[in-house]
Amino acid sequence: MGLRPNNSPSMFQTTRRRLALWYTTVTAILLLVFASGFYGYVRLTLIDRIDDTIDHVVEVLERSLVKNNLEANFSNAAELEADHIDIEWFNSVGELIWTTLPQVERLPLALQDLPFIQPIYRTIYLNPSEPLRQLTKAITLDGQLMGYLRVSHPWFEFTKPIQQLFLDLTVGTTLMIVVVALCGWWLSGLAMQPVRDSYQRLKQFTADASHELRNPIAVIQTNVQVALADPAPNLQTQQLQLEVIERLTRRLTRLLDDLLFLARQDGKLVPLVRVPCQFDRILHEVVEEQQIIAQAKQIDLELSDLDLSVQVLGDRDQLVRLFTNLIGNSIAYTPDGGKIKLTQDLLPSQNQIQVRLQDNGVGMPESVIPHIFERFYRYQPQSTSGSGLGLSIVKAIVENHQAQIRVESSPNLGTTFTITLPITKSEVKGISAVLDS
DSSP states (O other), rough: OOOOOOGGHHHHHHHHHHHHHHHHHHHHHHHHHHHHHHHHHHHHHHHHHHHHHHHHHHHHHHHHHHHHTTTOOOOTHHHHHTTTTTTEEETTOOOOOEESSSGOOOOOGGGOOOOSSEEEEEEEEEEOOEEEEEEEEEEEETTEEEEEEEEEEHHHHHHHHHHHHHHHHHHHHHHHHHHHHHHHHHHHHHHHHHHHHHHHHHHHHHHHHHHHHHHHHHHHHHHHHHHHEEEEEEEHHHHHHHHHHHHHHHHHHHHHHHHHHHHHHHHHHHHHHHHHEHHHHHHHHHHHHHHHHHTTOOOEEEEOSSSOEEEEOOOOOHHEEEHHHHHHHHHHHHTTOOEEEEEEEEEEGGTTEEEEEESOOOOGGGGGGGGSSTTTTTTSTTOOOOOOOHHHHHHHHHHHTTOOEEEEEETTTEEEEEEEBBOOOHHHHHHHHHHHO
């Protein structure tokens, strides 16, 4: 099944909308839970504050009643009235004896609750605009019920702030949900951008890989068809066709190996095993292997030796592949009779070794340098050498070893690759000791 790029924008937009919706929904639920909890906490706090005030008034009045032998003589009634607190005193059968409430606001004691000992809290509504919070408490003397004290506190001190709080929380939560929705849309766009970029890279990678695979497969198929169509095959012609097929098969194998390596690196499928590697031996082996190819083009490939043996921590096979690809790339883009020089510099203070690969090849403009590590990229598209994956593999190996690579180049003046690799700490101590001596 092929890719359908025409549907990708709508696919990404749908995914972005879903992400934003989920983000907004989850955050809205959390905000509503927080707002509800905060509202409930403040509501209970206000009720407790009013009840504490009523409890304090009842305690003071109870002491006053007992002191005055249960005579309803409240000397501080004026102060309570100023605080909008009203008092009612009932006898043991629920008959009103004394009150600060006006006639229109008096309520009889609930006879069905008589007699009772435990205090009773009630919220009553004389009218919708004037609710009251009441506490009715039985007053006893020497274990005998003498009457009931009822204290009423205006409930608007609770309803007004709680209504205002509810309004503020509703408006604030609504605004926050709107802001969260906008932020969710923005954040989902940021989250989708890497996915979109990966999708575009995948499309490009698939298209490039298909192009690279199509040509050798087509040539192989053509040679096989010609060989099969010839009723009297010539042995020499058949030999040439087999050589072409074998050469293209090797090319396909290398391409598939490169693709498999990059796929494993992208998916982190193979963990990197780091062991101490003798770095000078790696470079010598690579240079010896590439020397034959360089000599065929009459290119002078030179390696400057270090007086010290240096070890780096990493995967030996990957390090060999790193410098093989780099030197092979330099050979491919250096004309016959050119020169390639490999130099090494120790940086003991930074626990690093620096390798410079310099050639006098065709070079490239500075604008091209950021693209040379892209897969299947060729500075000179007409070049048929390699698959365009060599430098991509170099970049992946450099990143695996926490190293750095820098490129300097100018057209017709050559290119310089500088690779900086970390060396083992024990190696640094030994090198420092040798240098000091």
